[in-house]
Amino acid sequence: MTVFSIDVSDVWKSFKLPHQRQDTFKERFLHPFHHVEVEQLHALKGVSFSIEQGEFFGIIGPNGSGKSTLLKLLAGIYVPERGDMTVIGRLSPFVELGVGFNEELSARDNVRVNGALLGLTMRQIEERYDEIVAFAGLERFMDQKLKNFSSGMKVRLAYSVSIRVEFEILLLDEVLAVGDQEFQEKCFETLETIRSQGKTIVFVSHDVDAMEKQCDRVMRLYRGEIVEIGPPDEVIERYMATTHSMG
Amino acid sequence: MPGTRNAASEGVDLAYIGRVLRVVSVADFKLKYADSSLGYAWSVAKPLAYFAVLYAVFGRFFRLNLGFKHYPAYLLIGIVLWTFFLDTTNLGLWSFVGNSSLLKKLAFPRIVLPMAASMTTLLTFAVNLIVLAILIAIDGLRPALSWLFVPLLLLELYVFTLAISVILATLHARMRDIGQVWELAGQLLFYATPIIYPVGFLPRWAQYIAFANPFVQVLQDIRAVIVPQREAMTVAVVYGSEAARAVPLATLTIMLMIAWWIFKRDEPYLAELT
Ligand SMILES: Nc1ncnc2c1ncn2[C@@H]1O[C@H](COP(=O)(O)OP(=O)(O)O)[C@@H](O)[C@H]1O
Ligand SMILES: [Mg+2]
Numbered sequence: 001m002t003v004f005s006i007d008v009s010d011v012w013k014s015f016k017l018p019h020q021r022q023d024t025f026k027e028r029f030l031h032p033f034h035h036v037e038v039e040q041l042h043a044l045k046g047v048s049f050s051i052e053q054g055e056f057f058g059i060i061g062p063n064g065s066g067k068s069t070l071l072k073l074l075a076g077i078y079v080p081e082r083g084d085m086t087v088i089g090r091l092s093p094f095v096e097l098g099v100g101f102n103e104e105l106s107a108r109d110n111v112r113v114n115g116a117l118l119g120l121t122m123r124q125i126e127e128r129y130d131e132i133v134a135f136a137g138l139e140r141f142m143d144q145k146l147k148n149f150s151s152g153m154k155v156r157l158a159y160s161v162s163i164r165v166e167f168e169i170l171l172l173d174e175v176l177a178v179g180d181q182e183f184q185e186k187c188f189e190t191l192e193t194i195r196s197q198g199k200t201i202v203f204v205s206h207d208v209d210a211m212e213k214q215c216d217r218v219m220r221l222y223r224g225e226i227v228e229i230g231p232p233d234e235v236i237e238r239y240m241a242t243t244h245s246m247g
Numbered sequence: 248m249p250g251t252r253n254a255a256s257e258g259v260d261l262a263y264i265g266r267v268l269r270v271v272s273v274a275d276f277k278l279k280y281a282d283s284s285l286g287y288a289w290s291v292a293k294p295l296a297y298f299a300v301l302y303a304v305f306g307r308f309f310r311l312n313l314g315f316k317h318y319p320a321y322l323l324i325g326i327v328l329w330t331f332f333l334d335t336t337n338l339g340l341w342s343f344v345g346n347s348s349l350l351k352k353l354a355f356p357r358i359v360l361p362m363a364a365s366m367t368t369l370l371t372f373a374v375n376l377i378v379l380a381i382l383i384a385i386d387g388l389r390p391a392l393s394w395l396f397v398p399l400l401l402l403e404l405y406v407f408t409l410a411i412s413v414i415l416a417t418l419h420a421r422m423r424d425i426g427q428v429w430e431l432a433g434q435l436l437f438y439a440t441p442i443i444y445p446v447g448f449l450p451r452w453a454q455y456i457a458f459a460n461p462f463v464q465v466l467q468d469i470r471a472v473i474v475p476q477r478e479a480m481t482v483a484v485v486y487g488s489e490a491a492r493a494v495p496l497a498t499l500t501i502m503l504m505i506a507w508w509i510f511k512r513d514e515p516y517l518a519e520l521t
Contacts, residue, residue: 015519024424072518076354079515095352102274102348104281109274116270117355119263 004088005169005200006051006074011083013044013069043069045224046083053088053168054198056191058211058232060239061221067204070221071095071171074202089168089200092118094175097155103147107138110146111161118165128164135186136160151178163190169200176207188214208236259356267359272366279338279367291374294330298323305443315445317474320379320386324473325442327375328466332408333433335368339412340429343420347521357514361412365405383473393472400465400472407461407499410506417509420520442466446480458482461502464495 017039027034044066051057059067072078073085075093101110111132115125133139136156146154155178162170176184191201191214205211211218211232218235220227228235280287298319306318315321342360343350350357419425440463446454457463464482471479483489513520 023422025418025422025428026424028422072351077351077518093353101352102278102346104278105274109277113270113274113349114353116266117349117353121262122266122269 003053004050004086005053005055006088006202007084007086008050008074009048009084010046011044011048011070011073011080011085012042012046013066013073013078013081014040014042017041042224044073044080047221047224047226048083049219049226049229051200051202053200054195056195056201056203056214056216058215058218059202059204059221060206060208060211060218060236061227062243064223065221066224067221068095068173071173071202071204075171087169090119090166091169091171092162092165092167093171094158094162095171095173097151097158097174097178101146101154101158104145106143107146107149107157108142111142111157114158114161115165118161120165132157132160132164135164135190152180152183155179156183159187163194167199169202170194171202173204174206176205176210184210208240212236264356264359267355268363268366271359271363275338275363276367276370287371290334290371291378294323294326294375295378297330298326301326301443315474315476317386317388320383320388321445321470321474322443323379323382324470325466327372327379328404328462328469329437329440329442330375331368331372332404332411332462333437334371335365335408336411336415336429337426337433338364338368339409340415340419340426342412342416343517344416344423344521347518350518350521357517358413358510361409361416364416365409365412369405388473388475391472396472397469400468403461403499404465407465407502410499410502413506413510414502417506417513420513420517440466446485454480454485458485458491459494459498461495461499464492 018036047066047070059070061067069078071093072095073080074087075091075095076087077093077095101114105113111129112125115128115132116122120128133142136153136159138153138157141149141153149157155175159172159175162172175187179187188210195201203211203215215232217229218232219229220235220239228238280290302319302322306322339361342364343357346360349355349360415425415429439457440460441449441457446457446463446467449457458467467479467481470476471481478484482491482495485491486494
């Protein structure tokens with residue numbers, strides 16, 4: 001019997017885009033019964049799939065196809081409008097170029113806040129702190145405010161935190177997008193270890209070569225719908241064919 | 248959360264919430280005062296500066312201090328409590344919108360954000376209470392057994408302040424000008440509330456309304472306990488019945504219910520709204 005980590009069944013998510021701005025008290029006070037036309041943007045239109053425990057599961061698709069929305073739903077940051085999702089195990093989410101950071105705080109404080117939010121105890125944070133910093137290679141920068149970090153440095157730090165919390169499922173959204181070659185290699189090394197521990201990895205990326213090499217299965221999204229789920233080489237080949245024929 | 252089941256996050260983990268509250272409060276404190284130790288000194292000194300000015304104007308110039316012996320203590324209690332209420336709600340108002348980067352990237356019990364915001368002002372409040380205690384001692388007031396009610400009254404004030412903070416923070420996610428609205432409301436409330444003047448200055452009907460506000464009830468109860476007066480104006484005295492104590496408590500309950508309802512309604516969407 002296969003053990004599921006994630007089971008998603010007919011999940012829908014849309015965002016409301018009001019045509020006129022009505023997000024002020026003044027507007028509501030002056031026009032309390034004014035009806036605003038709202039456009040629904042359907043980011044996900046009834047997606048269903050399951051991910052097995054220990055699987056390295058890739059998600060590809062053009063910009064705006066709903067990949068990040070799906071990861072945020074899995075992480076519990078958004079709630080589905082319809083449908084059910086079951087997640088078995090603790091999650092470590094890395095979405096939108098990293099875990100939640102406050103630009104005005106030092107990198108050190110950001111690690112503490114995020115470590116605690118991701119479920120570490122104070123003691124665990126202290127114990128793992130040096131490791132987190134060393135892996136990110138940011139020893140000299142930890143007292144600086146995060147706003148002085150380059151996007152590459154932020155991703156290194158965020159990734160380093162995400163993989164050192166307690167989890168069974170790792171969600172990675174474009175972790176490779178801004179890192180350098182050396183960081184990418186380190187990334188894959190750690191992912192290999194995580195995988196060998198039997199943990200589940202959900203991997204969103206535009207790096208099709210990496211996907212083909214690493215993933216057990218790949219899912220292709222297009223405009224909020226699943227096009228197909230299958231072996232990496234086949235799914236990627238057809239994906240490349242469509243993007244090329246379109247471009 | 249509707250539609251999402253996560254075996255690992257079922258039930259409320261109080262130790263987790265406590266840790267998150269701690270790190271987020273420390274972070275908030277640093278954000279507010281990191282670059283200026285003077286900033287913190289000012290937040291502590293601010294009520295005292297107000298006190299000095301208001302005492303000079305109202306106590307001396309308008310001779311409010313002739314009416315009662317312990318006007319300084321009476322006034323300072325009002326200012327310290329008001330400063331706590333206003334500072335906490337003003338900071339709390341930003342607790343979702345100002346932390347949108349956390350809301351958009353991590354799932355955690357959202358309620359810790361307004362709670363953490365209150366910790367910073369709670370610390371300042373504690374320091375101010377010490378200053379208040381010193382002034383009260385200098386003023387020649389001696390502790391009595393009835394002072395034991397004060398912590399309970401402060402707890403009531405804290406709960407009320409937190410309820411208002413949660414309502415404001417949640418509204419702020421939907422209406423970005425709520426800060427301006429609250430700033431104006433705060434100024435009006437300051438003058439409508441018997442902080443610098445005695446309750447007796449208000450017309451009868453206004454006293455009834457004022458005492459529906461838990462802030463006024465707490466303020467007057469604390470004053471009644473600490474500052475001996477000929478006739479302390481508490482909610483029971485003003486309404487002429489002990490049963491009237493239920494009036495501000497009813498307001499408090501309603502505010503808590505509104506806070507809970509509005510927060511529960513919008514909690515799942517805070518990541519999208521901020
Ligand atoms: N918070 C939001 N508010 C409004 N629209 C959103 C929001 N998040 C995503 N969208 C929209 O949903 C669609 C899918 O976005 P996203 O999941 O980020 O795609 P991807 O990660 O695949 O590039 C896009 O059209 C995007 O504009
Ligand atoms: Mg994306």
